[in-house]
Amino acid sequence: MSLYNSSSVPSALIVSIVNNKGGVGKTTSTGILAQLLAYLGKKILIVDMDPQCNLSMMFDCFDRESPEIIRGLSAPNTLNIADLFKYRYRTAEEMHAVIRHTKIHNIDIIPASKRHDNTVVDILLRQTGNNNIILKRALSVIRSEYDYIIIDNAPAKDVLAVNSLFASDQVYIPVRLENFSYEGLRETLDSIIFIKEEHDIDSLNFGGAFITHSETNTISYRSAAENYAETLGNKFFRTSIRKDIKISEIEKCFRPILEYCPNTNAVFDYSNLLLEMKILDEHSESILRRSISA
Numbered sequence: 001m002s003l004y005n006s007s008s009v010p011s012a013l014i015v016s017i018v019n020n021k022g023g024v025g026k027t028t029s030t031g032i033l034a035q036l037l038a039y040l041g042k043k044i045l046i047v048d049m050d051p052q053c054n055l056s057m058m059f060d061c062f063d064r065e066s067p068e069i070i071r072g073l074s075a076p077n078t079l080n081i082a083d084l085f086k087y088r089y090r091t092a093e094e095m096h097a098v099i100r101h102t103k104i105h106n107i108d109i110i111p112a113s114k115r116h117d118n119t120v121v122d123i124l125l126r127q128t129g130n131n132n133i134i135l136k137r138a139l140s141v142i143r144s145e146y147d148y149i150i151i152d153n154a155p156a157k158d159v160l161a162v163n164s165l166f167a168s169d170q171v172y173i174p175v176r177l178e179n180f181s182y183e184g185l186r187e188t189l190d191s192i193i194f195i196k197e198e199h200d201i202d203s204l205n206f207g208g209a210f211i212t213h214s215e216t217n218t219i220s221y222r223s224a225a226e227n228y229a230e231t232l233g234n235k236f237f238r239t240s241i242r243k244d245i246k247i248s249e250i251e252k253c254f255r256p257i258l259e260y261c262p263n264t265n266a267v268f269d270y271s272n273l274l275l276e277m278k279i280l281d282e283h284s285e286s287i288l289r290r291s292i293s294a
C-alpha cells in the first residue's frame with residue numbers, strides 16, 4: 001500500500017525491521033520481503049544500517065575497503081550509508097549518488113560498509129542540528145520514487161536506531177524462540193516505546209512481532225507461540241517463518257530466492273506473513289495468494 005501525501009504524490013511506506021538482539025532474522029526478513037515485493041512489481045529501496053554489512057553482502061553490493069579508507073585517511077571511491085550520515089545528505093542528487101541498483105529488478109539499496117562503524121562518533125562530533133532526523137530527511141527527498149523502503153537495523157539502541165524509527169511508518173520485530181528471546185522482545189518493545197515517547201514520534205506504528213527459525217511441530221514452539229499471542233494480542237503474527245536450510249544457502253553466495261528455490265518453505269512463509277501484515281494493495285494481494293496456492 002502506498003501512502004499519499006497532501007499533494008497526492010505517491011510515497012513509499014517506510015518500514016523498520018528491528019530487534020536489539022542479533023541472529024534473529026532481521027537481515028533475512030528484509031532481504032526476502034524485499035524480493036517478494038519486487039516480484040509483485042513494487043519498487044523497493046532497502047537500507048543497510050548495520051556495519052556488519054550482511055544485507056549489502058546478501059545483494060552483492062559490499063565494498064571491501066582498505067584499512068586507510070576505513071580509518072578516514074584516504075577517500076573512498078564509492079558512497080554508502082556512512083557518507084549519508086557523515087555529510088547529512090538532503091538533496092535528491094546526493095541520494096541518487098548513494099543509491100545503487102541491485103541485480104534484482106526493482107530493488108535498489110543504500111549499502112553499508114565497515115566505515116559505518118564510525119558513524120555514531122561522526123554524528124556525535126557534529127553537535128549542530130537534529131541528530132535524530134538525518135535519515136528521515138534524506139529519505140524524504142527520494143521517497144516518492146519507491147513503493148516501499150525497508151530499513152535493516154543493527155542490534156543496538158543507539159542514535160542510528162533512533163534515526164531508523166524516526167524515518168519509519170511501521171516497525172516489525174522478528175524474534176527467535178531460543179536464547180532468551182522473550183527478554184529480547186520485551187527489551188526491544190520497551191526501547192521502541194521509550195524512543196517514541198522521549199522523541200515525540202507520533203507517526204510510528206508497531207506493526208507486530210513474528211517468530212523466525214520456527215519448528216512448528218514441537219511442543220515448546222506451540223506453548224511459546226501461545227504465550228506470545230496472549231501477551232501481544234493482534235500484534236503477534238500467527239504466521240511464523242520455519243527453519244529453512246535454503247536461507248543460508250542463498251545468503252552465502254548471493255542468489256535471488258525466487259529463481260534459486262521458488263518453492264521453498266521460506267518463500268511460502270514470508271508470502272503468508274506479507275498477507276498477514278496487510279500492507280499490500282488488493283491487486284498484489286490476489287497475485288500473491290494465487291502464486292502460493294498454485
Ligand SMILES: Nc1ncnc2c1ncn2[C@@H]1O[C@H](COP(=O)(O)OP(=O)(O)O)[C@@H](O)[C@H]1O
Nearest residue numbers: 022023024025026027028213242243244247248
Ligand atoms: N528461517 C530461517 N531458517 C534457517 N536459517 C535462518 C532463518 N532465518 C535466518 N536464518 C539464518 O540465521 C542467521 C541469522 O539471520 P540474520 O537474518 O542474519 O539475523 P539478524 O539480521 O537478526 O542478525 C543467518 O545465518 C541466516 O542465514
Ligand SMILES: [Mg+2]
Nearest residue numbers: 026027050054
Ligand atoms: Mg543483520
